[in-house]
Amino acid sequence: MFAHQDSETRFDHPNYIILKQQKPTESELEILGILWERGASTVREVHEKLAETKEAGYTTTLKLMQIMYEKGLLTRDASSKTHIYAAAVSQQETQQQLLNKMIDTVFGGSATQLVMQALGHHKSSGEELDQIRKYLSEIEKQQR
Amino acid sequence: MFAHQDSETRFDHPNYIILKQQKPTESELEILGILWERGASTVREVHEKLAETKEAGYTTTLKLMQIMYEKGLLTRDASSKTHIYAAAVSQQETQQQLLNKMIDTVFGGSATQLVMQALGHHKSSGEELDQIRKYLSEIEKQQR
DNA sequence: ATTTGTTTACGAAGATATTCGTAGATGTTC
DNA sequence: GAACATCTACGAATATCTTCGTAAACAAAT
Incomplete structure (x- = not known):
């Protein structure tokens, strides 16, 4: 229902062809805000920061960030056990x-x-x- | 999950006690925008304007405006068959x-x-x- | 090597938002 | 008043967003 979006090719992402920047939801924006400020971070770090203002379980934050990764809003480095996420869209x-x-x-x-x-x-x-x-x-x- | 809201008394509304301005959703904002610009309007008028940018059935617009009325985002004059809605929250x-x-x-x-x-x-x-x-x-x- | 703690993956429930079909009421036209 | 158009009310399906429990993988500590 929202504005149509152009498709474009991208790499560094499982889907290969993904939609151009989807509109982030409310919660996603909060996470993006934190990543813009802190730079690349772990889920734990983001969650900690988030918890200062907001009540939420750890797995909730995790799930959100996983979804954002799938959407192409975040990139991640999964080389070590603890993944490191970064914003994939510019502020x-x-x-x-x-x-x-x-x-x-x-x-x-x-x-x-x-x-x-x-x-x-x-x-x-x-x-x-x-x-x-x-x-x-x-x-x-x-x-x- | 969003910020807490103070309760306050209001009149001109079935509920009598309602929450202070709930955060309007995306679609609701579009409708508010139209009402702010046009002033009090019928569903038909709002729908027509909306249809210029967006695909949606008439009853969809109707339903949305009914919900907004219940939430206290709109007021309405139901004296004639065709109700007339107006924004209840200031721009x-x-x-x-x-x-x-x-x-x-x-x-x-x-x-x-x-x-x-x-x-x-x-x-x-x-x-x-x-x-x-x-x-x-x-x-x-x-x-x- | 067993326990303990931290992490990711997955699925699913719950909450909220959006869409629309259908029915009944009301008004208009012939 | 019968046919037609327009409106509201209602309910329900669908879609989207948010939340979290549970299990499995892994690492560190005892």
Whole structure:
């Protein structure tokens, strides 16, 4: 029911031909977030981090990560007994994908609306605001 | 499994005591988006709009909206045969809720990151950029 | 080598979301 | 009022997501 997805060839994966980045679910995003931050990690490590915020059994985390691997969201190194997983999709790409969807359905298509809403309710330091100003100028420069 | 929700009293609803804004699902968000844009509408109208992007039967849309009504996401006027639905949750509040979650899990907690990512990949007119600059100044003023 | 602990694999139950067929109510047209 | 169209209500099938128990593999400790 969600948007159609282009197929593409990939290696380093049992299926060989898999769908391009499937939309991660809620739980999957949490795990991706941890892997982006920590870099390659074991299930145990991810689970530990996860348990700080959320109640869940170890095998639940394991199963999730196995599924994510099958989907192509994670890669893994199974050379030692304790497998090591890493995110297979980039943080940037995923962010963009989710942002686009969100802008479209919830912000009536206006990225500006989203930006202002995000700025309004998050205390940003003066430094951060300056950083954004700088960024704005760059964009304007590029567009010319 | 998701964050706990405070209970609160409400009227204009069969249950009387319902949970505070449940997290809308993907499909529900699409419908909310349409209602925010169009204002109060019939199922038929929402369905028509929905069908522009998405494949779905009429009764599917109907059922969804009925469920959303039961959840308290929509209100409805059933005085005439053809019921008229409206969003019961504000666009702003919902936007903020989703943004917060997203900043937290996908942007490592940094609203600034989100803003820059959003600005980077959406062509914004010079006008819009100015609007954002103005907004930045206001925020700075308020914080002092 | 037996116990103990940690790991993966697997299957299946439970929870939630999505889809749609069918029936009955209501309204409209001829 | 009979035929037709449109609407709601309801139930159930399907699909997807989440959770976890159990077993087998493996390693380390006694």
